[in-house]
Amino acid sequence: MADAAVLTLAFLAAACAAFRMERHQRSVFERPAAAGWRRAFGAGAIGAAGAACVVAVATHGPAIGVVQWMWVLGLAAVAVGLVLSYRPRCLPWLAALAAFAAALTGAAA
Amino acid sequence: MKRSFRQAMAWLHGWAGLLGGWALFMMFLAGTASVFKDEITAWMMPELPRAADPLVALEAAAARLGDVAPDAERWTITLPSERFPGTRIAWQPRADVTDLGPRTRREVLDAESGRVVTPRETRGGDLFYRLHYRFEISEPVRRGWWLSGAATMFMLTALATGLVVHRRFFRDLFTFRPGMGRQRSWLDAHLLLAVSLLPFHLAIAYTGLVPIMSTVMPWAVIANYGDERPALVQAADMDAARSAYSRDREDSTIRRHRAGRPAPLFDLRVLAERAGERLGGPIGSITIRNPNDANAVVEIVRKPGGELSNRPRRLYYDGVSGEPLAVSADIGPVAKVQAAMYGMHMARFAEPLLRWAYFLAGLASTVMIGAGLVVWTLKRRSQTERGRLSLVERLNVATLAGLPFAMAAYFWANRLLPLDMPERAAGEVRVFFAAWGAVLLYAALRPSRRAWIETLWLAAAAFGALPVLNALTTDRHLAASIASGDWLMAGFDLTAAATGAAFAFAGWRVARAVRGAPGPAAVHAAPSRERVEWPTPPS
Numbered sequence: 001m002a003d004a005a006v007l008t009l010a011f012l013a014a015a016c017a018a019f020r021m022e023r024h025q026r027s028v029f030e031r032p033a034a035a036g037w038r039r040a041f042g043a044g045a046i047g048a049a050g051a052a053c054v055v056a057v058a059t060h061g062p063a064i065g066v067v068q069w070m071w072v073l074g075l076a077a078v079a080v081g082l083v084l085s086y087r088p089r090c091l092p093w094l095a096a097l098a099a100f101a102a103a104l105t106g107a108a109a
Numbered sequence: 110m111k112r113s114f115r116q117a118m119a120w121l122h123g124w125a126g127l128l129g130g131w132a133l134f135m136m137f138l139a140g141t142a143s144v145f146k147d148e149i150t151a152w153m154m155p156e157l158p159r160a161a162d163p164l165v166a167l168e169a170a171a172a173r174l175g176d177v178a179p180d181a182e183r184w185t186i187t188l189p190s191e192r193f194p195g196t197r198i199a200w201q202p203r204a205d206v207t208d209l210g211p212r213t214r215r216e217v218l219d220a221e222s223g224r225v226v227t228p229r230e231t232r233g234g235d236l237f238y239r240l241h242y243r244f245e246i247s248e249p250v251r252r253g254w255w256l257s258g259a260a261t262m263f264m265l266t267a268l269a270t271g272l273v274v275h276r277r278f279f280r281d282l283f284t285f286r287p288g289m290g291r292q293r294s295w296l297d298a299h300l301l302l303a304v305s306l307l308p309f310h311l312a313i314a315y316t317g318l319v320p321i322m323s324t325v326m327p328w329a330v331i332a333n334y335g336d337e338r339p340a341l342v343q344a345a346d347m348d349a350a351r352s353a354y355s356r357d358r359e360d361s362t363i364r365r366h367r368a369g370r371p372a373p374l375f376d377l378r379v380l381a382e383r384a385g386e387r388l389g390g391p392i393g394s395i396t397i398r399n400p401n402d403a404n405a406v407v408e409i410v411r412k413p414g415g416e417l418s419n420r421p422r423r424l425y426y427d428g429v430s431g432e433p434l435a436v437s438a439d440i441g442p443v444a445k446v447q448a449a450m451y452g453m454h455m456a457r458f459a460e461p462l463l464r465w466a467y468f469l470a471g472l473a474s475t476v477m478i479g480a481g482l483v484v485w486t487l488k489r490r491s492q493t494e495r496g497r498l499s500l501v502e503r504l505n506v507a508t509l510a511g512l513p514f515a516m517a518a519y520f521w522a523n524r525l526l527p528l529d530m531p532e533r534a535a536g537e538v539r540v541f542f543a544a545w546g547a548v549l550l551y552a553a554l555r556p557s558r559r560a561w562i563e564t565l566w567l568a569a570a571a572f573g574a575l576p577v578l579n580a581l582t583t584d585r586h587l588a589a590s591i592a593s594g595d596w597l598m599a600g601f602d603l604t605a606a607a608t609g610a611a612f613a614f615a616g617w618r619v620a621r622a623v624r625g626a627p628g629p630a631a632v633h634a635a636p637s638r639e640r641v642e643w644p645t646p647p648s
Contacts, residue, residue: 003460003462007462014283017282017283018282018283021280021282021283023280023284024283024284060463061415061416063416063417063449064415064416064417064458064463067417067453067463068462068463068466070308070309070312071306071309071463071466071467071470072466074305074306074307074308074309074470074473075305075306075466075469075470075473077282077283077301077304077305077306078301078302078305078306078473080283081282081283081284081285081301081305082285084283084284084285085284085285085286085287086287
């Protein structure tokens with residue numbers, strides 16, 4: 001369960017980081033987002049990435065936890081990049097789904 | 110002409126990437142496959158039975174060793190796991206009781222019954238592992254280490270210069286535009302994979318030097334364990350120094366001389382249960398020195414996991430009384446760092462999720478290198494006439510598409526070569542290299558675009574049909590594996606099918622791109638947002 005939480009939180013973090021960037025806002029929302037939203041996405045990205053790190057370290061210890069966190073975060077960024085290029089409109093829904101799944105699995109863990 | 114720093118770095122990035130690229134592609138692809146080395150070997154030995162309770166397997170293995178080698182120098186029992194279902198035993202006969210000399214003998218046992226299994230003769234995943242770190246060079250082994258060390262330096266150079274060339278990489282993060290012209294798309298793919306997994310690329314390339322460091326950076330070992338000869342001479346031939354160094358590092362191992370008085374071995378199952386509690390995890394392997402002797406020592410090693418180190422925690426017991434023996438000295442802090450870096454590279458500790466993360470990240474590195482090689486040719490195809498690129502293009506086809514095809518051919522050989530063929534394992538390896546060579550020859554003769562498309566389709570067919578081949582030649586087909594929950598076999602079949610689908614997709618995209626854009630015009634048509642001045646190849 002903890003591993004699923006790390007996966008979903010990492011995806012959420014990468015999606016938020018993408019939403020924070022103007023180029024991707026245009027392809028996902030068709031227009032640039034307001035400054036408030038930008039800050040919120042930035043905070044969301046850092047928060048989700050931090051939470052993923054905490055869960056990974058708490059589950060696997062500092063050494064393996066950090067390794068798992070870094071690799072999974074990188075793969076999540078690749079996945080977000082692929083969604084943005086082939087199905088950009090799906091990304092908000094996938095991010096929401098990831099947030100929901102992260103809350104569920106995080107609570108279970 | 111005076112060039113800016115970035116232009117100089119771009120020149121270095123291009124040439125380091127090109128000259129190291131083919132070797133690095135092979136190292137990363139073979140290394141990625143090695144993440145599942147044991148699983149690949151298990152798939153290539155379909156005669157192996159299903160895994161059983163490790164403690165039952167231990168008793169069965171000890172009984173077998175007691176029958177076949179009661180007075181051996183040493184027994185080693187590697188217990189079955191979810192990665193390899195059989196029990197692997199090895200024993201080293203005592204030099205004075207056998208005229209064959211102290212050669213290690215190995216057997217694979219059915220975990221439950223202890224019956225000897227004779228799986229088909231194969232090197233399994235070990236071929237990819239040897240290819241990964243020493244280019245399958247066995248004699249002299251040091252030459253392979255030097256080659257992989259040199260390729261790693263190319264990788265680190267390409268990574269460092271790549272950071273300078275694409276210094277604004279955060280702006281382009283998550284950006285991949287598959288429809289924007291071939292050069293732009295391939296560059297996007299190269300950057301997306303490079304930037305997203307930069308920590309992985311750096312860490313894997315750097316820690317990859319650790320296992321071979323006494324070869325590629327021999328000075329510390331020579332200073333401490335060397336002889337009177339000049340250091341450079343020793344660096345070329347330092348077997349003596351290196352074995353002294355290795356012996357020193359093994360100091361924490363408890364060794365006792367044979368007493369020569371027979372004594373019954375303590376119940377291994379009881380020892381394993383006791384050790385399991387103290388080690389805080391399942392047991393991976395057990396070594397018994399001087400079995401059935403008054404000075405027997407049992408070494409119980411934890412299954413890799415729970416820590417990065419490549420030297421898992423272990424405990425020692427007196428083999429007769431079953432009393433724990435104190436380990437003399439802990440390894441020093443530098444050795445601990447070395448073990449952690451070594452372990453991080455090898456990923457033996459990785460649980461399924463992390464193992465897949467290593468596999469996918471390794472695949473991403475491989476594709477990044479391949480995309481970089483393609484960008485190199487596309488960039489120049491728009492600048493120069495095509496003839497001058499043909500060598501690079503052909504080597505690209507033979508490496509990027511030909512090597513995966515050769516891997517699939519190796520798996521085909523495993524299922525199709527006659528089981529009683531002499532030197533069967535070597536025959537499989539010959540098929541691998543023959544398939545690779547055939548693609549190289551084919552790529553040299555065909556126009557490069559046709560060669561690209563056809564080799565990609567060939568790889569797609571070879572991988573995609575592997576589950577079918579497995580179903581036709583063994584009784585462990587995909588449906589049966591899934592129904593019985595055998596995820597080892599099913600995982601391989603599904604991964605092969607997915608790999609085939611990926612190659613089919615690549616072949617289809619390349620075919621479509623070639624139909625839609627017959628010449629370099631499409632490359633020019635793509636708006637170039639990259640403001641880097643790429644170097645022109647020297648004439």
